[in-house]
Amino acid sequence: MTFFLIITLVKIAIVFAVFMTTLAYLQWVERKVLAHIQSRTGPLRVGPHGLLQPLADVFKLLTKEDLMPPHASKFFYLLAPFVAVSLALVSISIMPFGPKVPVPGGSTFMEIADLNVGILFILAVGAISVYGIALAGWSSNNKYSLMGGLRSSAQMISYELPFTLVIVSPLLLANHLSFRGIVESQAGYYFNAIPRWSIFQMPFPQILGFVIFMIAGFAETNRIPFDLPEAENELVAGFHTEYSSMKFACFFMAEYANMVTISCVATLLFLGGWHPLFPAPYSDWVPTGVFVLAALLLFAQTVKIGRKWDHITFPIFGFAALGLALLFAIPFLQTYLVPIFWFAAKAGFILFVYIWIRGTLPRFRYDQLMHFAWTFLFPCALVNLLLTALMVALFPDQK
């Protein structure tokens, strides 16, 4: 019992620390990637390559004036960011990051908790988090906030339908509702070359399902191209118009946490979780190879780059990358670190697609958005589900 308590507390501390750092630096990554898509450089001055920019942003948000609009319903105004951020942060607790690993004292799974109905928990948390936005919009006593809040909530509950239906299809292939069971059913390789991830799995590869999931995921998190309710040039700032300082930081953090949650769920459901791209002995050296490549690139760029500071910072980053490569090469640590590398690589790729699409596509008008959900995406998700069910029923043992 004490072993369970201690190991769970250690896991909670690690996951919380990593998650909070990821949220802060996800904002930095987004600003840099958007900037490079738009042919500019992004944050550059606060620390080398703007790496301390999130810290500066936290200071700025903490020291801003914390105002309350007149005639706002005080209790709901204070409750809304609390609900939004607490629900956004809770979903990380049931995501598995790796297989069973030995720890001093026994062995443990690399997750905080594994529910039997894990995927339903994610759906429930997503359904309840609509309240944070609806209450924020309503309690601010501001017409723009109310319109933005209602539109945003209506968009989120409309896109919950294709979201839920398209989640059922890989569940038909996996036969489990718990995340660990879903990932375990995606282990193995076809012909020792193609991994058995859900998007490649045989009775019906879930490629259409993955695309619909990404589209519904964009709409659930209010990201471009579906971010009309909170766009700056449309409704002032939508439901968080009247929020400042720490409460605005809560909504901000909730949006990025939702993005990370959707990426993790997509990785676990469709992309095989922590299972590598090709079979085991070779794929253990992929992280080392990637970091050595990064280090070589950084060293090569120091010769060519023009900025004066970069002659010092690039070699430092290069040595840091070499250090990481060495860390991933120690066989003892490989059992812990390699699954996390593959999971983070896949989730990171999906987050990159989020930011890439933000920099590329214009936004939908609100009626186009709702029309798209109800008349196109929902029938597509239904068709995907019917085809998957048909194929699973016709070829039950060909998995």
Added chain:
Amino acid sequence: MDSILFIIAAVAAIGCGLNLVLQKHPISSALSLIGVMSSLALLYLLLGAEFIAMAQMIVYGGAVMVLFIFVIMLLNAGTEKRSDKSLFAQIAGFPLLAVLVVLLAFLIRETQFPSKVSDVKFGSWVGGTAEAIGMRLFSQFLLPFEVVSVLILIAILGAVVLARKEID
């Protein structure tokens, strides 16, 4: 441990229920109802009904109550006004209601249930899985399942017809 969770969930449920009855503004009542549903979901988890607990949060807490909150916000329902009509219902109703609840509690206490189970211990029954519900729902309860899907279709049609704008 599960007795502490039961006490917390029960107190939260009764507190939110009282809040629903006593608050003046419909939004406060709606949020209290969401509180009741969340504490009931916790109680279902204690009773081993994991699928029903999650379905409660998704269906009631995530869809039905969102609908309520939308309607309250759209209609801009303000605080209620006190009214003197139907005073008899209030004066005579509450004592009779208290009598009803006490009678129900007495009957529950005195009934000899045929089952041997008399204590709720978390984890003593793990039969509330989605698989078990699915097996029963699609074999023995298939007809009610299909009928209820037609019912939902009728409800959607009714709601759309009632709530749309008139085209003059």
Added chain:
Amino acid sequence: MIDHIPVSWYLTLSAVLFGLGVAGFIYRKSVITVFMSIELMLNAVNLSFVTFSYQNRNIDGHIYSFFVMVVAAAEAAVGLAIILTIFKNRGTLQIDDIDSMKL
């Protein structure tokens, strides 16, 4: 601290919640709040079903509870549409003012 909660406590909690739902139904004057009290009554009955299902180790109680949930959702949809129509036609949500069939 008490070791295990008797099953009758869950059923008593269900009865108390049902009584609170009836109290809200009698006492409140706004149509929406009356409707919410009905939902509270339905939830109390759901708790009762799940408790009996636990006591008899039979999953049928969960199935009934599932159907109650679905029917309550359908009823909420239609009922709220009716409330919208009432508001559009009479301009008020107080049930004491909606007391005749003529507008």
